[in-house]
Amino acid sequence: MSVKFATIDDVARVASTPPGRQPQPGTIILDVRTREEVGKTGRIPGAVHIPIADLVLTFVDPRVKRVEGAATWPPPKESEILVHCLMGARAKRATAALLALGYRNASCFEGGWQEWEKSSHHHRKSKL
Numbered sequence: 836m837s838v839k840f841a842t843i844d845d846v847a848r849v850a851s852t853p854p855g856r857q858p859q860p861g862t863i864i865l866d867v868r869t870r871e872e873v874g875k876t877g878r879i880p881g882a883v884h885i886p887i888a889d890l891v892l893t894f895v896d897p898r899v900k901r902v903e904g905a906a907t908w909p910p911p912k913e914s915e916i917l918v919h920c921l922m923g924a925r926a927k928r929a930t931a932a933l934l935a936l937g938y939r940n941a942s943c944f945e946g947g948w949q950e951w952e953k954s955s956h957h958h959r960k961s962k963l
Contacts, residue, residue, distance in 0.1 A: 836934045838927055839942040841917045846944050847956045849917060850880045861914030863905060867929045868920050868948065879919070879951055887925045891932055912937050919944040919951070 849864050866878050867887040883904040885893050893899050894909055902908045920926040923945035933941035
């Protein structure tokens with residue numbers, strides 16, 4: 836299955852919607868950067884942070900019952916998951932992994948944090 840791509844407008848739509856009011860249950864922005872990167876720059880409002888190194892295990896390990904920022908864990912397979920990193924390379928790999936796990940509505944925000952920071956939306960970033 837090929838990786839689908841999300842736009843900054845897709846990400847802004849989700850970031851601006853209060854938790855629990857998403858149009859589709861389980862809709863999340865997934866930040867796969869390292870903790871250090873997120874600590875230096877902040878994150879997109881409402882984003883769930885799971886470093887790419889921990890991604891697959893966090894999604895498949897039945898012992899993981901809660902992830903900070905996510906309403907339910909693991910999210911339903913039909914969830915809209917918008918994945919980002921700094922510039923897009925890790926997000927693309929993470930999106931491919933989620934698609935392989937059956938999350939058919941996962942998409943890659945290829946512009947990543949750098950595009951978000953340059954946009955008019957960046958003033959709403961939040962720290963870890």
